[in-house]
Amino acid sequence: MAIEPHHPKPRALFLGRTTFDALYWLERLPEEDTKVYARQFHAAVGGPAANAALTHTQWGGESFLISAVGSGPWAEAVRAEFDRRGIRLHDLASGSPYQTPLTAVLLGAGRASRTIVNPPPASAALPMLPAAWEQAVAKEWGSIPSVVLSDGWHLAETLPLLAACRVAGAEICLDGGSWKPGTGQLAPMLTTAICSERFHLPAEFAPGAQQSPEGIAAWFTARGVGQIAVTRGPRPILGWERGRRFEIEIEAIQAADTLGAGDVLHGAYCCFRAQGAGFEAALRHAARIATESCKTMGIKS
Numbered sequence: 182m183a184i185e186p187h188h189p190k191p192r193a194l195f196l197g198r199t200t201f202d203a204l205y206w207l208e209r210l211p212e213e214d215t216k217v218y219a220r221q222f223h224a225a226v227g228g229p230a231a232n233a234a235l236t237h238t239q240w241g242g243e244s245f246l247i248s249a250v251g252s253g254p255w256a257e258a259v260r261a262e263f264d265r266r267g268i269r270l271h272d273l274a275s276g277s278p279y280q281t282p283l284t285a286v287l288l289g290a291g292r293a294s295r296t297i298v299n300p301p302p303a304s305a306a307l308p309m310l311p312a313a314w315e316q317a318v319a320k321e322w323g324s325i326p327s328v329v330l331s332d333g334w335h336l337a338e339t340l341p342l343l344a345a346c347r348v349a350g351a352e353i354c355l356d357g358g359s360w361k362p363g364t365g366q367l368a369p370m371l372t373t374a375i376c377s378e379r380f381h382l383p384a385e386f387a388p389g390a391q392q393s394p395e396g397i398a399a400w401f402t403a404r405g406v407g408q409i410a411v412t413r414g415p416r417p418i419l420g421w422e423r424g425r426r427f428e429i430e431i432e433a434i435q436a437a438d439t440l441g442a443g444d445v446l447h448g449a450y451c452c453f454r455a456q457g458a459g460f461e462a463a464l465r466h467a468a469r470i471a472t473e474s475c476k477t478m479g480i481k482s
Contacts, residue, residue: 190243191455194325194346195448196339197230197332197356199248200299201255204286210296220290226262227284229332229356229444236448238266240470242455245322247342249273249307249335253280271318273338279305312341314349325349328455330447332356336363344370352454356447357397373408373460374401375450377443380411394419408460412443418468422460429465432472446471 206221226235234244246263250256251274259281263270285298311317314325329351331343340363347353347370355367357376365386368374376397382390390396394411398421401409410420418429449470453463 190241191237191328191452192243192245192326193234193237193328193330193451193455194245194247194322194351195230195234195237195330195332195451196247196335196343197330198228198282198334199231199246199250199259200227200282200284201225201259202227202284202286204288206288206290208289209291210287210289210294224258226259227286227441228334229358229447230330230334231259232441232444233330233332233356233448233451234268235266236445236470237452237455238268240449240452242452244268245271245318245326247271247273247310247318247335247339249279249303250281251275251277251279251305255281255283269322271321273307273310273335274305277305277307279303279307307335307338309338310342312345314342314345317342325351326455328352328354328451330354330356330451331367332358332447333361333364333367336361336367340366340370343367347372354447354451354454356443358443368401368404368406371401371404371406374406375410375412375447375464378411378413410464412446418464420461420464427461429461429468431468442471442474445474 202225204223204225205219207217207219211217230246230248234246238244246268250259250272282300287296325346329346333355343353352372353370354373354375355371357374357380359379360381360383378394380397381392382400387400390400397411398409407423410418412418415431417431420427420429446467449467450463453466
């Protein structure tokens with residue numbers, strides 16, 4: 182099955198992690214063995230792929246999300262939010278004992294920092310998705326969207342489907358917040374890699390690689406990835422498009438909250454790409470939206 186080039190709304194497929202986040206805004210991170218009150222509290226759906234899908238929908242796109250939600254105390258709240266936002270979910274954990282992870286997010290107002298505490302890794306096994314789109318989700322969603330983003334989570338279950346989407350002609354984009362198991366196998370399938378400067382190349386996959394934006398770009402280029410970007414917080418984004426290097430300046434702001442800025446960037450990027458914008462142009466638009474999201478508390482999606 183080929184991708185569908187024309188649709189009334191920009192369509193994108195997101196594969197990866199969903200969490201339920203308990204967010205605590207604090208003047209500063211507490212010292213050990215103390216009690217503090219948060220300045221503000223909020224509970225919301227989280228996870229890189231989920232946040233990107235929410236952003237894509239917020240900007241007028243149609244989002245399809247393949248993720249693990251499963252059961253547990255937070256699962257229904259997550260599903261309700263996806264339903265409210267019009268995000269179509271394929272739950273990898275349906276019928277399994279997997280439970281939606283609850284994460285504690287501590288946001289330090291003084292330095293606009295965030296510290297995330299995750300639960301232990303889930304031990305519940307998830308079923309493999311069929312490699313063929315027709316067998317996996319075609320009945321639910323129709324044709325393959327032109328833009329597909331993976332955040333690197335659940336690659337064991339989704340790599341065959343990602344490969345099929347690539348063969349069909351979809352753009353396969355990596356949200357490279359950090360190296361995940363399976364990233365080495367995913368890399369040759371990618372058309373685009375948008376990574377944080379904290380993305381670390383393991384020695385077993387990249388012996389002698391330079392741990393720098395240039396080293397990251399060189400590693401992906403050697404695997405045939407033609408579009409690469411490295412985000413660096415408030416410093417300019419560095420980009421490479423088939424060897425051409427460019428920079429995207431980031432507006433200087435007084436950041437209130439940087440949580441999820443990278444997720445917002447990836448979701449907005451997918452929306453602009455699905456509308457036909459070029460790599461650099463889509464990245465520039467997305468960078469402005471991600472910067473705007475840092476001006477106030479909470480993820481703007």
